[in-house]
Amino acid sequence: MQVESIAEEKQGYAASLASIQEARRRISPFAHVTPVLSSSSLNQRARTNLYFKCELFQKGGAFKFRGACNAVLSLPQDLASKGVITHSSGNHAAAIALAAKMHGIPAFVVMPKNAPKCKVENVKRYGGKIYFSEPMLKSREEVALSVQEQTGAALVHPYNDGRIISGQGTISLELLEQIPELDAIIVPISGGGLISGITIAAKAINPNIKIFAAEPEGADDAAQSKAAGKLIITPHTHTIADGLRASLGSLTWPVVRDMVDDVVTVTEEEIVNAIQLCYEILKVVVEPSGAVGLAAVLSTQFQSILSKQIYKHVGIVLSGGNVDLGVLGRLQI
Amino acid sequence: MQVESIAEEKQGYAASLASIQEARRRISPFAHVTPVLSSSSLNQRARTNLYFKCELFQKGGAFKFRGACNAVLSLPQDLASKGVITHSSGNHAAAIALAAKMHGIPAFVVMPKNAPKCKVENVKRYGGKIYFSEPMLKSREEVALSVQEQTGAALVHPYNDGRIISGQGTISLELLEQIPELDAIIVPISGGGLISGITIAAKAINPNIKIFAAEPEGADDAAQSKAAGKLIITPHTHTIADGLRASLGSLTWPVVRDMVDDVVTVTEEEIVNAIQLCYEILKVVVEPSGAVGLAAVLSTQFQSILSKQIYKHVGIVLSGGNVDLGVLGRLQI
Numbered sequence: 142m143q144v145e146s147i148a149e150e151k152q153g154y155a156a157s158l159a160s161i162q163e164a165r166r167r168i169s170p171f172a173h174v175t176p177v178l179s180s181s182s183l184n185q186r187a188r189t190n191l192y193f194k195c196e197l198f199q200k201g202g203a204f205k206f207r208g209a210c211n212a213v214l215s216l217p218q219d220l221a222s223k224g225v226i227t228h229s230s231g232n233h234a235a236a237i238a239l240a241a242k243m244h245g246i247p248a249f250v251v252m253p254k255n256a257p258k259c260k261v262e263n264v265k266r267y268g269g270k271i272y273f274s275e276p277m278l279k280s281r282e283e284v285a286l287s288v289q290e291q292t293g294a295a296l297v298h299p300y301n302d303g304r305i306i307s308g309q310g311t312i313s314l315e316l317l318e319q320i321p322e323l324d325a326i327i328v329p330i331s332g333g334g335l336i337s338g339i340t341i342a343a344k345a346i347n348p349n350i351k352i353f354a355a356e357p358e359g360a361d362d363a364a365q366s367k368a369a370g371k372l373i374i375t376p377h378t379h380t381i382a383d384g385l386r387a388s389l390g391s392l393t394w395p396v397v398r399d400m401v402d403d404v405v406t407v408t409e410e411e412i413v414n415a416i417q418l419c420y421e422i423l424k425v426v427v428e429p430s431g432a433v434g435l436a437a438v439l440s441t442q443f444q445s446i447l448s449k450q451i452y453k454h455v456g457i458v459l460s461g462g463n464v465d466l467g468v469l470g471r472l473q474i
Numbered sequence: 475m476q477v478e479s480i481a482e483e484k485q486g487y488a489a490s491l492a493s494i495q496e497a498r499r500r501i502s503p504f505a506h507v508t509p510v511l512s513s514s515s516l517n518q519r520a521r522t523n524l525y526f527k528c529e530l531f532q533k534g535g536a537f538k539f540r541g542a543c544n545a546v547l548s549l550p551q552d553l554a555s556k557g558v559i560t561h562s563s564g565n566h567a568a569a570i571a572l573a574a575k576m577h578g579i580p581a582f583v584v585m586p587k588n589a590p591k592c593k594v595e596n597v598k599r600y601g602g603k604i605y606f607s608e609p610m611l612k613s614r615e616e617v618a619l620s621v622q623e624q625t626g627a628a629l630v631h632p633y634n635d636g637r638i639i640s641g642q643g644t645i646s647l648e649l650l651e652q653i654p655e656l657d658a659i660i661v662p663i664s665g666g667g668l669i670s671g672i673t674i675a676a677k678a679i680n681p682n683i684k685i686f687a688a689e690p691e692g693a694d695d696a697a698q699s700k701a702a703g704k705l706i707i708t709p710h711t712h713t714i715a716d717g718l719r720a721s722l723g724s725l726t727w728p729v730v731r732d733m734v735d736d737v738v739t740v741t742e743e744e745i746v747n748a749i750q751l752c753y754e755i756l757k758v759v760v761e762p763s764g765a766v767g768l769a770a771v772l773s774t775q776f777q778s779i780l781s782k783q784i785y786k787h788v789g790i791v792l793s794g795g796n797v798d799l800g801v802l803g804r805l806q807i
Contacts, residue, residue, distance in 0.1 A: 173512075176509035178509075178531060181533075197757045198756075420799060424530045424535060424760075425758060
């Protein structure tokens with residue numbers, strides 16, 4: 142855990158509107174302001190107006206660059222020179238490698254050996270040095286610790302880090318400028334860095350806005366934790382959404398517990414259907430994790446919520462687009 | 475040929491900056507302002523700064539909606555009530571069906587029987603009545619004439635029509651507001667409606683801007699016509715870019731002859747490579763015709779032009795995204 146995170150945590154949560162605004166100033170020379178797309182045809186299916194925040198167009202092909210860039214730029218000069226290290230199934234790894242490359246420092250990356258090929262290629266393309274681990278979080282953390290001891294590099298956790306949460310929160314600042322009338326946002330949830338940043342910023346700007354987490358049934362630790370009122374870790378996950386297999390952390394769970402309004406879980410079939418709609422109607426290349434928000438909006442669960450409470454303008458974060466196209470072929474997409 | 479086109483042609487070309495600005499006013503409540511994407515990685519490959527105008531996000535998945543909407547809205551009320559008819563390999567057909575549906579009039583569409591399945595589906599989805607013809611232009615025109623006689627519907631040619639050219643030209647108005655510093659634009663060429671509108675508007679706004687047409691080697695009537703200084707029709711075409719098989723028309727050839735600066739031809743392999751880059755790097759779903767502009771910029775021919783004349787800011791029109799995903803699978807993309 143980083144010093145900055147501890148300091149902020151004492152004031153409440155690991156990030157605040159101020160730290161998110163500061164992150165935006167820090168990363169804006171480097172990150173894209175991503176466009177928002179809409180489709181009449183998808184609005185009809187969802188029975189509301191949808192606004193797709195296209196983080197798949199972010200540098201590195203996913204929202205992760207926002208947090209990674211903020212974390213790298215927040216490092217003191219003497220620490221930065223030894224480089225950064227992280228462990229990640231893919232998009233955060235590539236984002237850290239890219240942010241490090243842009244700022245001329247080395248990046249060491251621990252990836253599970255079953256990470257998607259295109260995500261491994263992205264890390265290589267950005268010059269990150271890869272160490273493979275077993276898929277389980279424990280193995281990833283052990284390898285990372287050992288590499289950190291050898292190199293002296295600064296650890297940047299993929300989500301349990303205030304700098305990361307603040308970086309991801311910059312999405313809300315942009316999205317609520319692009320579509321100020323939003324009354325709900327649907328966000329894929331995994332370790333919770335993305336939804337924590339988005340929630341803190343969005344609710345600071347508009348306290349009435351509702352935030353829904355979207356999660357695969359086969360990796361539903363957020364839904365279980367919300368239902369139990371305590372953090373539940375699910376060691377085994379089963380989903381094609383390879384970016385959503387992590388569990389909530391000590392800094393993200395409090396935000397999800399206190400400020401996220403509900404969790405919508407979706408089946409694998411619903412995810413595949415949403416991917417297909419993204420390709421055929423929105424014309425964007427989305428990875429399975431990235432399509433879970435659309436899957437949630439179209440699900441029976443959310444449609445039932447909509448029948449009781451009208452949300453007229455719903456933002457959906459399409460979180461990333463790094464996918465092996467051959468995998469899509471096997472899904473018959 | 476339409477009355478309006480003849481009137482405008484007498485003043486020079488089939489469209490003007492004024493008719494394009496008028497088209498913009500007419501279609502802006504219905505058409506999307508499409509976003510512009512960029513990628514450092516593709517800039518490096520192209521050795522210049524590229525700006526991708528994403529017409530694949532236009533309503534109906536292609537730029538064609540601009541012209542179709544302008545044409546439908548230009549019809550006098552008494553003529554409009556009998557509906558519109560057109561012949562097209564796909565995107566114009568769907569655009570006419572969509573524009574007609576939005577304005578509550580019938581649409582009759584003649585499509586070649588080898589049109590891509592997704593394009594036929596789009597026409598059906600928008601409620602257009604389809605008549606299939608043989609692939610050749612002559613058969614398409616004959617069937618269209620016969621349906622026109624039966625229905626009294628107004629013919630809207632896919633490109634040889636001032637209203638269509640003016641509608642497509644609205645792309646330049648948007649693009650030059652989005653990226654005012656452009657010094658060149660690369661546009662796929664087929665019948666020439668798109669490039670004629672874009673060229674007329676862009677050169678009226680900035681007389682120094684250069685316009686390059688991008689064309690498959692297997693359908694290179696524009697390159698042959700430019701080289702010969704006269705309109706050459708190539709009856710046989712061979713390319714995966716199914717939207718680029720038409721030949722220039724009497725209203726588009728004068729614009730291409732006088733105002734388009736050069737034609738860059740690309741191989742099928744270069745088109746496939748460009749499609750792949752659009753998917754993997756830009757994260758957009760592009761159809762083969764839509765990727766020909768990127769193929770052209772990366773080609774030896776254009777790179778050789780760049781080595782003599784520096785264009786620092788190059789716009790590329792990604793013209794459409796309607797593709798059968800199974801076809802991409804067979805291209806091993």
